[in-house]
Amino acid sequence: MSDEDLGLALFIRHFERTLLRLVAEGHVRGTTHTCLGQEYIPVALAPLIAPAFVFSNHRGHGHYLAQFGDGEGLLAEITGRDGAVCGGRGGSQHIYRPGFCSTGVQGENVPVALGAAVHSQRRRDGRVAVVYTGDGTWGQGVVYEALNIAQLLRAPLVVVVENNGIAQSTPTGRAMSGTIAARAAAFGVRFHRVDHACIATIRRELREPVERTRAGDGPLVVEFRTWRLGPHSKGDDTRPPAEVARVQRHDWTLAYRASHPEQFDRVDDTQRRRVDELAEAVLQRPRVDGER
Numbered sequence: 001m002s003d004e005d006l007g008l009a010l011f012i013r014h015f016e017r018t019l020l021r022l023v024a025e026g027h028v029r030g031t032t033h034t035c036l037g038q039e040y041i042p043v044a045l046a047p048l049i050a051p052a053f054v055f056s057n058h059r060g061h062g063h064y065l066a067q068f069g070d071g072e073g074l075l076a077e078i079t080g081r082d083g084a085v086c087g088g089r090g091g092s093q094h095i096y097r098p099g100f101c102s103t104g105v106q107g108e109n110v111p112v113a114l115g116a117a118v119h120s121q122r123r124r125d126g127r128v129a130v131v132y133t134g135d136g137t138w139g140q141g142v143v144y145e146a147l148n149i150a151q152l153l154r155a156p157l158v159v160v161v162e163n164n165g166i167a168q169s170t171p172t173g174r175a176m177s178g179t180i181a182a183r184a185a186a187f188g189v190r191f192h193r194v195d196h197a198c199i200a201t202i203r204r205e206l207r208e209p210v211e212r213t214r215a216g217d218g219p220l221v222v223e224f225r226t227w228r229l230g231p232h233s234k235g236d237d238t239r240p241p242a243e244v245a246r247v248q249r250h251d252w253t254l255a256y257r258a259s260h261p262e263q264f265d266r267v268d269d270t271q272r273r274r275v276d277e278l279a280e281a282v283l284q285r286p287r288v289d290g291e292r
């Protein structure tokens, strides 16, 4: 992949790792969910979906960073410091910026994204609405109400499913009967599954389906088989160590580093230093609540 794509994916990786450290050191109030292991998904999608309105979820830092590259605004938001993208009121899970909106309430953003998609359809502004969901969120009925109407209206809506095989502590197989593909098919909604982490291939595979959605062929569900390398949120990994080790073997950086060692180490080093500097600078800023 290009230095630019790799750099963005590794920027997100270091951002999330640093965030877990800052949580452990007491710099973050409330909770936070990292997208360790899933970084390549929004990086692959960002140029493909533009122009888009992106709706994100509780695990949304990568979605935001891939759209805007704004690590400072996001870290300031999460740590409640000056320069926070939402004045420090949204925290990790509730980020708004024109063209982007996240929520910690599972499923909430699917009908909201549908509304934005219909708005774009009526204005003919060429935008797609893209909503990120986890596999566990497909247990929410509102997802199906939205899919039904989206298909009836042929709305320019792309529903992304980051299927990491687990919802908090529940393995997907214990909560989901059948498949996401069959659920999309039940509404006549087009479906595409991705079970690799090659950014160039993802873009090649999805270009036409996304453009069809933009052009009026109706919604699209894209399911990524991916891996949650870290805990559910701050430090609450309920998986046995052997399971965590098994999941870690799917870390996309392992395969990529093995095939491109020079590029990986060079870009990784740059992004690690960039995030270190960013964190140091943000933590020196005054708190938005006036406390020290």
Ligand SMILES: Cc1ncc(C[n+]2csc(CCOP(=O)(O)OP(=O)(O)O)c2C)c(N)n1
Pocket: 058, 059, 104, 105, 106, 107, 133, 134, 135, 136, 137, 138, 162, 164, 166, 167, 168, 228
């Ligand atoms: C309506 C609602 N119910 C419960 C929760 C608590 N909760 C937050 S994330 C989560 C699991 C989400 O799993 P999934 O959709 O698979 O996404 P993942 O965390 O794996 O990315 C739960 C139960 C919530 N945020 N919203």
